[in-house]
Amino acid sequence: MFQPTGPLPPEVYWRRRLVALGVLVVVIALIVWIITAVTGGGASEPAAAADTSETTETNAPPSEPSDATAEASEDDAAEPAAATSDAEPAYCTDQSLAIKATPDQPQYRVGEEPSFTIAITNIGTVTCERDLGSGLQQVLVYTLDGNRRLWSNIDCYPYGDPAVEVLEPGGQRFFTIRWSGTTSDPGCLTVRNQVPAGAYTLVAQLGELRSSPEPFNLA
The missing domain is CATH 1.20.5 (Single alpha-helices involved in coiled-coils or other helix-helix interfaces)
Known part of the structure; x- marks a missing residue:
């Protein structure tokens, strides 16, 4: 092969x-x-x-x-x-405010129209708002011992325009009130008489909040 x-x-x-x-x-x-x-x-x-x-x-x-x-x-x-x-301020309660009434001078002459300054202060820690209109601010004159009420600014003028104020902590608003030197009662229903010379006290009130009495004289 x-x-x-x-x-x-x-x-x-x-x-x-x-x-x-x-x-x-x-x-x-x-x-x-x-x-x-x-x-x-x-x-x-x-x-x-x-x-x-x-x-x-x-x-x-x-x-x-x-x-x-x-x-x-x-x-x-x-x-x-x-x-x-956008949040609105809270309401100013009486506890968050202080009110003080001060005679513009310690003595006035009978027949003059004494003027008083009202100071409202926010003593709280937050911003708040309150209607401080003239119809809500009450200024009163008493005898020195405080037993007899002689006059109030809202007796004959009970109504006033609203005035909502925003108060920062420590913020103040001041108002001046004039007194005719005569007596009055709620509703202004009685004859108004000239208050004689003497020692008197001044008190301011907003809602239920009242100031300490401040003395002044008419001579």
Whole structure:
């Protein structure tokens, strides 16, 4: 089988076999290369696509959700400030106020019209508001012992325009009241008589809040 036979010398037959074998090896190598090229090139494209997809998802920028959260926080924080600025002052209770009546001078002549200054002070710790209209401010004159009421500014003029005042802590409002020097009673129903010379006391009142009595003289 392996020993060449024929009319030609054996070297010729061996040479032909080697050439044929070389051609066969080249053909087989070519077939293997073609198969490898086809199968390798087809698999490479999906792999590259898969790598690109993963890179895109990993590198997605997270900036937009963060900005939205920051804007929402700023908006939420701004609303309470607006609500606070619109809040109205509380009502000034009698306990948050002090009232004082002072004669503008210690002595007046009979027949003069004494003037008195009324000071209302917010002694509380918060800003508040109160109607301080003339119809609510009462100024009274008593005998020195305080037993007899002689006059009040609202006896004959019980009504006055409202005057709502906002008082900061420590804030004050001042009012001047003039007295005709005559007597009066609630409703101004009796004859008004000239008050004679003597020593008297002055008291101011706002609601249930009353000042300490302040003395003055008519001469």
